Amino acid sequence: MENELQRIREEAQKKLAAMQEECDLNALQQQLFGKAGELTAILRTMGKLGKEERAQLGANVNKLKQELEAAMEERRAEFKRRAQELRFEKEALDVTEAGVSPVAMGHLHPMTKTYRTIRDALIGMGFQVFDGPEIELDDNNFTLLNLPLDHPARDMQDTFYINDKVLLRTHTSPCEIRALQNFKPPFRFLMPGRVFRVDEVDASHSPVFMQIEGFVVDKNLNLANLKGTLDAFIRAVFGENVKTRLRPSYFPFTEPSAELDMSCTICGGKGCRVCKGTGWIEILGCGMTNPHELENCGLDPKEWSAFAFGVGVDRVTSLKYGISDIRYEYENDARFLTQF
Numbered sequence: 001m002e003n004e005l006q007r008i009r010e011e012a013q014k015k016l017a018a019m020q021e022e023c024d025l026n027a028l029q030q031q032l033f034g035k036a037g038e039l040t041a042i043l044r045t046m047g048k049l050g051k052e053e054r055a056q057l058g059a060n061v062n063k064l065k066q067e068l069e070a071a072m073e074e075r076r077a078e079f080k081r082r083a084q085e086l087r088f089e090k091e092a093l094d095v096t097e098a099g100v101s102p103v104a105m106g107h108l109h110p111m112t113k114t115y116r117t118i119r120d121a122l123i124g125m126g127f128q129v130f131d132g133p134e135i136e137l138d139d140n141n142f143t144l145l146n147l148p149l150d151h152p153a154r155d156m157q158d159t160f161y162i163n164d165k166v167l168l169r170t171h172t173s174p175c176e177i178r179a180l181q182n183f184k185p186p187f188r189f190l191m192p193g194r195v196f197r198v199d200e201v202d203a204s205h206s207p208v209f210m211q212i213e214g215f216v217v218d219k220n221l222n223l224a225n226l227k228g229t230l231d232a233f234i235r236a237v238f239g240e241n242v243k244t245r246l247r248p249s250y251f252p253f254t255e256p257s258a259e260l261d262m263s264c265t266i267c268g269g270k271g272c273r274v275c276k277g278t279g280w281i282e283i284l285g286c287g288m289t290n291p292h293e294l295e296n297c298g299l300d301p302k303e304w305s306a307f308a309f310g311v312g313v314d315r316v317t318s319l320k321y322g323i324s325d326i327r328y329e330y331e332n333d334a335r336f337l338t339q340f
Ligand SMILES: [Zn+2]
Pocket: 264, 265, 266, 267, 268, 269, 270, 271, 272, 273, 274, 275, 276, 277, 279, 280
């Protein structure tokens, strides 16, 4: 009988050592301790034994039972631990692993690119950025810029009034007044920002658009300084081969006033649809600051001189990128914007 117990012990230990799955433990349990189990069968034979033998066998069977149950429990715990390790391995997240698809990157709006090109060109020429409010006093937008109440250029139809004295600025020129009132000349400012006009939206008009004003105040400035500044500025934005010319014009706040044309960047001056066959494209308005404006801000026009120019960021963007309709520039259509 002792041999039989030893055989059961060795066989069970072998099975436990080779076991791959937790459910096999249950099968082994049945094989040993179930109704038809091997140890159960041995216990059944005990009735035929003498008292001493029975006690001895009972003790040995119990000892083996405890021993095997402990071994099986240990194995069960091992299976549990292994299962948990596998789950952790499967659920592990490697945060350094490369993504499955590339992340779409945003990019700058073509108007922002144009603005930055212009801004950087002017900063390179010694200009500083000056910011003014979009909601302005009528005085700064018109009166102090030499546009008194009865001036014909001051068309009520074009202006968004908030009340008699306050409006949405129609140009960036009121920044000139704020600069003159707050800074001691000489200075060079570039004044960017949105401006507002009562306008129907079409291919070349928008009720809100972006302008950049350049304003230089110093002693002994003349038209040649203005032309030289604009030449350098236009070349920095459009390239070295672009030619410019001044054409007489009229603005109430400059005297003399001019429009600056540049040679057509599409046809190089030969004549095309964009320049209407002339080889020239109108790019900005400019002039020597009207002495009245300097006087209105407390500067002596005999001592101080100034010039100014204003350029539409949408217009420059249209020319730089060949965009035929400014609505594309102000509407945020991704199909359009992703082309830049
Ligand atoms: Zn052309």
